[in-house]
Amino acid sequence: MAEKKKRSIWKKLLRFCLFILGFFVLLLIGLIVYLYTVARMHPPEIADKTSLEWTRSRIDSTAFTLNNSWFRKSRSGLYELYVEGKPFERGVVYGKLTEELVQRQEDHFTEQIGKMIPSKAYLHFLKYLIGWFNRHMDENVPEEYKEEIYGVSFAASNKYEFIGSNYQRIMNYHAAHDIGHALQSMALVGCTSFGTWNDRSEDSSLIIGRNFDFYVGDKFAEEKIVAFYKPEQGYRFMFITWAGFTGVVSGMNEQGLTVTINAAKSSIPSGSATPVSLVAREILQYAKNINEAYAIAQKRKMFVSESFLIGSANDNRAAIIEKTPEELALYDPKGNEISCANHFQSKTLGASAPNQEQLEGSASPYRYQRLQELLARNGKNSVAKTIAILRDQKGLKDTDIGMGNEKALNQLIAHHSVVFEPKQLKVWVSTAPWQLGEFVAYDLKKVFAMNGLQTDHEICDSALIIPADTFLQTADYRKFVDFRMLKAAVMDKQPVDVKRMVADNPSYYHAYVLAGDYLYRQKDYKQARQYYQQALMKEIATKAEKGHVLQRIADCDKRI
16 A cells, blocks of 8 residues: 555656646747747838849949949958948948948857857847847837848848848847847947047147947958948938948038947846937937937937937037936036046936946046046147047056056057047048057048049048057067967967966956966966966956956965
8 A cells, every 4th residue: 555655646746747847848938939929020111122133333353333332442451331322222232232241240240159159059049038138129210220221131141040030130230239238237348439629629620539449359340341321311421330230339420410339337128229329320310419419319219328429510519418228418518628438427327326336346437537637638639649549558647557458548459449520521540450550531521522433442531641550560569469369269268378478468467367267277276376466466447357356366265
């Protein structure tokens, strides 16, 4: 009897376990079905798709035309693109002219994601998660931009359909910045921007400078595009971008209105809204002054926090629109210069808890103070002085804080650096590497006066080029290149000479942290502790990184 009772208990237990297992399987299937349902993103309805039959014409090995639009590679290494027309048509033209770059750019992007997330199964799950996260994005993107992005998507490769349809992927890439800095509850980019006007500029006119310190691997920044747009509606404008991306991170329109974006501290949201880059794009296309820019920002819902530095030739000044998912503020310094890092400055948003956390834990306030220091020292500003500030690698009071420190204005990771003269409609764009190469000048009046591209020729204004940084010719630059190679090897868990790595960049705290982490993995806790202790003697960029070093020292003490 006892044996029979025992078997009966085991059968009941087994049935219960099978029930629980079945329940969770059904729950998982239901979750996948739900995620798949909400993750699907339907493209807009296009009545006339005849533009898909258009073909580009080659006028040189690196120059193409399609109707009145064109695309070419400059001797500077920058690509230049001009498109015009209706939303869907200009998207199709953009895609056809830059097809090879669109596909290579996605290769580079997914390659970098693959390094961060090597599991293909997790990537499959992630596509549904991101789809759910972006489930309402279509409702918050203007129809015009959905049509344009749909047009571009026809140039994308079909090999990434396991991630999503071409349209869904290209649309989601426009929110990559937002998703990244929201999910990590931090800014992926540590950008800096500033402006001077009236008695703070040599000729009294408005000058805007900015570093876009956005890093998704070296390859991602190799093929930058200087794009010139003549949309069917709104103002003509230019912006610096990468293939497949129609949003704006840095740009200027024909009214002399400039837009640059700087990420701020955000909490984790429950769903998407309008991507920051598309809010900036709408401002650039439809605003002629600061008030109109503010009105556009006010009507759009965003799911991360961002600063929009707006320069305006019509107002002859600049201001910062600070926006969170819940609030909006305009920061006007009431003077003749303005500075922007990665924290808010208005009375309302500046006092918020997330912003106070950002001020306490990030490199933003230090970088801001260094910018103030340089502006005060340089006196009346000019384009050349602006570029010198954007290239500055030192810490406060010219302290050597190492090459690549996040507290420096020039972190040696910039996707691009740019200077605007809004009244003159002139712009200077950096060339590789980072902001160290020549700054190539464009005169928007001349570019927009062109009637197509009959022959392949330089578009930039060669007389206004600012020479490359002399740092490129130094031994320190060569050491920094070697340091980056060794750093990559450490990240890939390859064998490294840590003494050589530290010798390449001896003033940089992160060189010592990398050496410590490398030796910690090798279980050489005594030497690892020495490197961590040396890191504490350097200028550490963030509170979190200092916490990591202190924790590792404590761990080493337990193991020695």
